[in-house]
Every structure is written in C-alpha cells, then in structure tokens.
Amino acid sequence: MGAGHGHVLYRESGSPVHRLPPEVKITAMVLFTVAVVATPREAYWAFGGYALLVVAVAALARVGPRWLLGRALIELPFVLFAFALPFLGTGERVGVAGLSLSVDGLHGAFNILAKGTLGVLASLLLAATTTTRDLILGLDRLRCPQILTQIATFMLRYLEVLVGEARRMRLARVSRGDDPRFLWQLRGFAAGVGALFLRAFERGERVYLAMVSRGYTGRMPAVWQGAGAATAGQWAVAATVPAIAASIAAAALVLQ
C-alpha cells in the first residue's frame, strides 16, 4: 500500500509541463476543450490550429506521438456513433464510392471525430504529466468540495486494493484446480464478485482506520496543500494554450 501506485498513464519526466502545478494544468485543459467545442464545425483550419497546439504541448512535455496515438484509441467505442451519422443523417446527399451519404451527417461525423480526438489528446497530455495524487491536489486547490476530493482520493487508493484482491482470489481459484481461459473466467469472476467486494471493503476499511489513527481528517496533510501552489507567473505561462485556442475559436466564429 501507500502512495506511488496507480500512475498508469503518468510518464515520468522533468519537462516544463510536468513541473507546472496541477491546478494550472487542469484549468488550461478544461478551457482548451471548451474552446474546441465552441468552434463551428465548418472551420476546418481551426481544428488544424488546435492540433498544432496539441503537438507543441506534447513536444514540450516530451510525450511521444506513438504513446499518445496508441492511448487515444480508447476513444474509439465512444465515437462509433460518428460513423453511423453519414447514413442516418437527413438532407442533401452525395455519392461516395457507391454509397449515398448525407452531407449534414458527414459534417456531423467530422465534428465528433475532430472535437472528440482533440479532447482525448488534451486529457492524455494532462494524465501523462500529472500523477493522480497531484490531480486531486489540484482539484482541492481549485476549491472542489472536500467530500468530492475525499471520494476521489479513496477511489484511486482502493482501485489498487480491488485489483490486488481480485488477483489473490484468482490465484486461490487456480490453485484449487480451476483452469480459467480467456472469457470463461468471467463466470468464476461473476460468481465471486460479491465476495470480492466484501474482501476489498474490509481491507479498505483497515486502510481507512489506519489513516484516521494517524491523524487523517478528510484532507491530505497541509504539507501537500501549501507547497508548490501556482504562482502568478505559472498561471500566465499555462494560460498561453487556452488563450491561443480561444483566439482561434473567436476567429472561426467571426469568419463564419
């Protein structure tokens, strides 16, 4: 147990982006995404501009394109909807490779793919440069209610407990003659899901009580809170990304 786990997406590095305080990065990322979504979908050049911005930040953060694009595939199930739109949409239609596609639907599909991908890349850059611990610290500094940061802290902590407990239960099953292969182990897993939950809770409750007995009162120690809070300069540096994005969005809206 203890800190230092669960940084699945974190890429260890000392780049300027890594060194920025988390609250600054979260704010910049959210504002960037809002600017992207507010852009009219016909302004193709604007999306090229956003992509360049993402590439620049990725280069600054020393996050490689292979890692970034590989992880971005997570988006796929969520944007499948986009691929159906050219067939489902109404209005004017064009023939492409023998298929009759709706123009509005094609625009819609581009809209979802472009905005979705840019959003995913921005999240991945945040995840690659910020540990989960820092992420919660950032949310706390952004005045997120304590009950939410508390739930988030325990969620990330207990994910490890849950995974560890599931591994132990699987090992116990295997050593008693179960032979799980591929999908069939789902059955054994489903039968034990209640037990898994209970075991993980009891372990998690001990973790919690250990924390309480060491002075935990619902917030991480003040040492973490105070040190490294963002300076005005850091806010200004990080603000360049959403500022550029906002000007692109404004230009696209005006030129429309």
Place this chain on the structure above:
Amino acid sequence: MHISNGIIDGPVAAIFAAFALAALAFCVLRGRADLDDRLAPMAGLVAAFIFAVQMLNFPIFTAGVSGHLLGGALAALLVGPWVGALCVAVVLVVQALVFGDGGVAMLGLNITNMAILGTAAAYLLIALLLRVLPRTPAGLAVTAFVSALVSVVVASQGFVLQYWLGGTTDLGGNLGGLAGTMAVAHLLIGIGEGLITATTVVTVAKVRPDLVYALRALKKPAVPAPAVPVAGGAR
C-alpha cells in the same frame, strides 16, 4: 454512454452543466451529513468498483453507440442517493480529466444522465420496492435487479432527450429509432448490471447488513446497527 465532445452542441451542454452543478451542490450539502467513518471508505470503494466496472464497454456496432455498466443502483443501495450520485460523478470527472472517456465539455450531460438521473431513478425504485417486497434476501435481490435495470434504461433515455434538444446532426425521423436502439441495448446491459448489483448487494447484506445504506435508512431495524469493527484483523 459517455458522450464525447461535439455530439451535443455547446448551448445545450452549458445548460446541462449548470443543472448538473446545481444538483451536485445539493448532493454535497445532503451527503455531508451522511458521510461518517463507515460511509467514507465505502464511498471510496463503491467509486473504485464503478470505475473498474465501467471499463467494460460493449460497443453496439449496428447503431454506433456504446454502452457499459453504470453502477448508479449499486451506489444508491450501498451509500445512499446523495453520496451515491457523488460517487458516480467523481468517477465521471476522473475519467474525463485523465482518460478522455467522455468529453470534458460534455461532463454536465454525462453527469446528468449517469450520476443524477440514473441514481435518482434507482433510489426511488429502491425506496418503493423495499417497502413493498418481503424483507428477505430474495426481496433485496429483486429490488437491486429491478432498480439497476430501470436506472440504466432511464439514463440512456436521458441521452436521447439531450440529443433531441441539441444533437449536432439532424437525424430527422430517426430520433425514434435512436430512442429504440438505446432502450433495447441498455435493456440488455441493464440485465447484466442488475445481476452484478444483486449478487454484490445480497452478499454484502448477508455478511455485513450494517454496510447497506438502503437497509439502514429504509427499514429501521429493531436492533441498532453494530459499531464499526476495530482495525487489526488477522488477514
């Protein structure tokens, strides 16, 4: 079920963001009173469990939509409606910020569907069914199954409503088709969700009934619930 950036237009997303923010603020106010030494670790575990379970995605290729388990009913049963909605919301926020599951700009829509609509529908049904059904493990199982099933379908129809209000592509007469596809697909997902919710809650209720919020809040047992056990088990 996670709406990614660009599927719904900006103004509608902003309206639902305001709605979600107000609803969450209310949940924070009500949830604070609930969150004691027993509920805090449980809320964390429920959130972790939902987080893990939402990783299982079932793409529905014919319609181009994807669905997954939501966990709203499980949260409502184990930690109550207020903290439960917050748990689901935290999962969605972390997924959006870190994994890019569901767009950050669409968070209000996603929270409204999954955290608020899903949990509210589940808890209303739980409150009703627990009073009507016999107080047996079977009664609890049926309550969990039905409330989970209905909450998933209700949440999916929340998306249909939002698409009707602000979908970026006009589907014309196909909106009914979208509603039907979403309902049928989420009925199937709901059955899976119902089974997982029922198994989990019944197991917990058998061993540690004091941990199930719905049983504490709605049944008023004659014997006071046992105190939190002292740490230091042998395991």
